[in-house]
Amino acid sequence: MTAVYILLTALEGYLCGSLCFGIILTRLFAHQDIRSMGSGNAGMTNVLRSIGALPGVLTGLGDFLKGAAAIALGRWLFSLAGLDPYVGACLAALTALLGHLYPVYFGFRGGKGVMTTAGILLVLNPVILAVLAAVFLIVFAATRIISVGSIVVAALYPVVNLVYALLSETEPIFSTIFAAAIGGAVIWMHRSNIQRIRQGTEKKLVIKKKS
Numbered sequence: 001m002t003a004v005y006i007l008l009t010a011l012e013g014y015l016c017g018s019l020c021f022g023i024i025l026t027r028l029f030a031h032q033d034i035r036s037m038g039s040g041n042a043g044m045t046n047v048l049r050s051i052g053a054l055p056g057v058l059t060g061l062g063d064f065l066k067g068a069a070a071i072a073l074g075r076w077l078f079s080l081a082g083l084d085p086y087v088g089a090c091l092a093a094l095t096a097l098l099g100h101l102y103p104v105y106f107g108f109r110g111g112k113g114v115m116t117t118a119g120i121l122l123v124l125n126p127v128i129l130a131v132l133a134a135v136f137l138i139v140f141a142a143t144r145i146i147s148v149g150s151i152v153v154a155a156l157y158p159v160v161n162l163v164y165a166l167l168s169e170t171e172p173i174f175s176t177i178f179a180a181a182i183g184g185a186v187i188w189m190h191r192s193n194i195q196r197i198r199q200g201t202e203k204k205l206v207i208k209k210k211s
């Protein structure tokens with residue numbers, strides 16, 4: 001039975017993560033595929049730029065909530081099985097992020113995982129989320145480039161996690177490895193942004209206005 005709960009947790013995380021709201025909402029609002037517009041990414045930033053504020057905000061909210069829901073369910077499933085709920089949450093988080101990046105419903109082409117990771121952190125550790133959100137806002141205010149803030153907080157996530165674990169006297173190794181895996185995946189998905197940042201061609205955020 002233990003293996004069944006582990007499989008269910010991994011599966012529900014992936015299926016929840018595969019609900020890419022940027023694709024869904026763009027089809028509803030504009031009858032187009034967001035992946036054929038702008039940067040070609042299915043995340044909130046491209047929806048904001050290409051479609052507008054309302055679908056963009058709804059995309060971010062949907063991706064955020066699906067991350068939170070997936071790991072809350074994973075934690076509950078592991079609790080039912082008498083397993084460590086934190087491990088269940090981490091397993092669901094990893095598969096939810098995988099689903100967002102490579103969604104089974106949409107040809108395995110999704111977003112870059114920032115808002116889904118934020119939703120994951122809301123359930124896993126809201127203190128760390130608050131710290132990283134503050135850093136993101138500072139970086140974004142200075143640059144007006146969302147990708148720069150996203151890359152910075154992804155890189156800082158394992159560092160902040162390690163500091164938090166040491167200060168709170170909780171187990172640091174597993175959680176920091178998990179944070180490094182999540183942060184590394186988000187940075188990897190931003191590799192094209194990193195190249196444009198180096199070239200000085202990365203665009204600042206401009207929200208599309210209604211025509």
